[in-house]
Amino acid sequence: MKYLVVWFLGAVLGAVAAAAALYYNPLTSGAGRGRASDADTLAYRFPEPSVVALSHAEQLGLPSIPDDVPLLWESGIAGTMLGVVNLGADAGAARAIASRISVPSMRTNLLLEGVLVDDYWLVTMPGQGSLFVETEGNYWPLLKDTIIPVGFLKRPWAGTAEYRPTRGPGPGRSGELVGATGRFAGRTGGASESLVLERYSAEGGFESLRGELSIALDPLPVDEAAAAE
C-alpha cells in the first residue's frame, strides 16, 4: 500500500508538472503570421458597430447578436460559430460584407499545435465581386493570456493585448485567398488576421475588440499585368 501511495503521489506531481509545461508550452504560444506590407486591410470592431450577426452554441461567454438569433446547437455543427461582419478601412466606413464560419479544427492538440480554428470567410464587395478566404488560427494564446486568467480565474486584466492567430494553411504560415469572383476572378493571394483586444472582463466578456483581415494579392503574371494595363 505504501508503495502504491508513493507511486501515485509521483504520478500526480508528474501530471501537474506536465500540465504546467503544456500551459506555458512555447510550441503552442507563438504569434502567427503578421500583416504583409502590401496587404489591403479590412477592419472591424466587435461587438459594435461592425457585427451584424453572431451565432454559436453559447461558448466562451460570447454574446448572441441579435439576441434572438438561432443558436448552433446541433451535434453536426457543435462548436462552430457564424459571424456576419461589415468590413471597412476603419470602423464605420464599411466596404464589404463578410460571412465568417469558424470551425474548431480536428487537428487541435495541446502539445504541438494549440487550439486551432479553421475560419472560412466569404467577403463580398457589391459591384466588384466576392473573395473566399481560408485561415487557420491558433487561439491558445488568447485563451491562455486572457480568457482563462480573467474570464475563469477572475484575475484583473492586464490591459490591451494584441494577437496574431493566423498560422496557415497557405505558404509561409499565411492564410489563403482560395477563390474569387467578379473583378477578382482568378486571383490568388495570402491573408492573415490580427486582433487587438481593448477591453475584456469576466462579467462582460469581449467588450471591445478591433480586428483586421489583411489580404495580399499575388502579383499578376507579367503577360497578364501587361494585358490589364
Add this chain to the structure above:
Amino acid sequence: MKRLFVFGLVVGFAGTLAGAYLFPWVSYTRYPSETSVVANGGRAEQFVIRLPADRIESHVATDLAGGTMLGAAPLEGATPPSAEPAPAQVDHYKLRDRAGNVVGIAARHAVTQDPGATAWLLAVPSRGALMLAGTGQSAAAIEAMLVERGWTRGETWTGELVVPGPGAAGSVAATREFAGLEVELAELWTITGVEADGELRGTIELNTVGRRGT
C-alpha cells in the same frame, strides 16, 4: 522507494503529455454521406434547407461605402466592376443532408439584380468546406412569381411554387474531403407558403454533382 516515486513522476508527466497529444479535443458527429453515382461520372449529393426553421440570419447590405479594393487589376475574362453596384442579399442557413440531419452552415451572398451573381459558402465541419459561384435566384424574382400566383404583400399565402435556379454555380475552391473535386450546384426553391411578415415556408434544395478535377 525513491525510484518508485521518480517512476510515478515520469509516468504522470509522460502520460499527461501523451494524453494532450492523442486526446480528440474536437470531434463532430459524422453522418453517412448521402451520395449517389451519376450516369456520366461523378457523385451527386443533395443538401436541404428548410424554411423558416433553418434560417439563421438574412439581411440586405445596403449601407456599404463601396470603393476600390486591393487595387486589383482584373485578369483577362474577369467581370469588370459595375458603376452602380446593387446591394447584396446576404443569407445564412443551417444545412441538412437528405436525411434531415443538420450537417453544416451555408452562407449565400447574391446581388439583388435579376438574375444575380451568387456566391455560396458551404461549411460541413466533419468534412470540409465548398465555395461556389454562379447565378442564383434573386429574392425579387421569387417575389414576382409569388405575386403572379396570387400572393399580396402583407398577407399570408399557401400553395406550391417550384422555382429552379437560373443557372448552376461552380466550385471555385474546396477544402479537406472536398479538395480536388469540381462541384456544380443547382438551387431548387419549393415555396409552400408565405407568412404575413414575408417569411417564406418551404425548402431550398442544393443539388450538387462533384467530379474529380483533372
